[in-house]
Amino acid sequence: MKVVAFPRTEQGSGASRRLRNAGQTPGIIYGGTAAPVAIALDHNALFHALKKEAFHSSILDMEIDGKVEKVLLRDFQVHAFKQLVMHVDFQRVDANQKLHVKVPLHFVNAEVSPAVKLNSAVISHVMNELDITCLPGDLPEFIEVDLSKVEAGASVHLGDIALPKGVSAVAHDNPTIATASVPAGQVSAEEAAGSTEAEKK
Numbered sequence: 001m002k003v004v005a006f007p008r009t010e011q012g013s014g015a016s017r018r019l020r021n022a023g024q025t026p027g028i029i030y031g032g033t034a035a036p037v038a039i040a041l042d043h044n045a046l047f048h049a050l051k052k053e054a055f056h057s058s059i060l061d062m063e064i065d066g067k068v069e070k071v072l073l074r075d076f077q078v079h080a081f082k083q084l085v086m087h088v089d090f091q092r093v094d095a096n097q098k099l100h101v102k103v104p105l106h107f108v109n110a111e112v113s114p115a116v117k118l119n120s121a122v123i124s125h126v127m128n129e130l131d132i133t134c135l136p137g138d139l140p141e142f143i144e145v146d147l148s149k150v151e152a153g154a155s156v157h158l159g160d161i162a163l164p165k166g167v168s169a170v171a172h173d174n175p176t177i178a179t180a181s182v183p184a185g186q187v188s189a190e191e192a193a194g195s196t197e198a199e200k201k
Contacts, residue, residue, distance in 0.1 A: 005029075006065075039064060057139070105125070105130055106145065109146055114151050115151055143161065155179045
């Protein structure tokens, strides 16, 4: 994804306020061997980009004065009650240095799992993103969690997920990613139906 930014010479709260009034968002690029650079971005373009999942977990092409460098979104601040992005931070990316980032989890095939098809279980997502390390070239936009074989009452753990090549999870244990549980009311309804059948006999 490409992002166009402009160098920003004036700094301070007054200058930032003037930028926002002019429809721009102040930001900064840092990291690597170069000095931090203060930038400004078109607010509306940035606001809509932030709604896209890929913008948060992909290497971005940042163009400033015709020069493009690879960056990663690191932080942004939004106004407490207005639809206004107050500030945004980007980090330069070195192709040879590993990144430490969070990527979203995409859960697939829940509807064909034994838990849902046979037991009408409810799949709960315990985690929606995963902390990983990898080289920039190996950064996945998301990680897929296949739920097709999950049984009722079972859990999916980090160890059950096939991570993309070159990607390592940052976890000291084997955390739970998702669970499949049968609703309590449904269990008792099934039991009641079973009891009725037994009484008829």
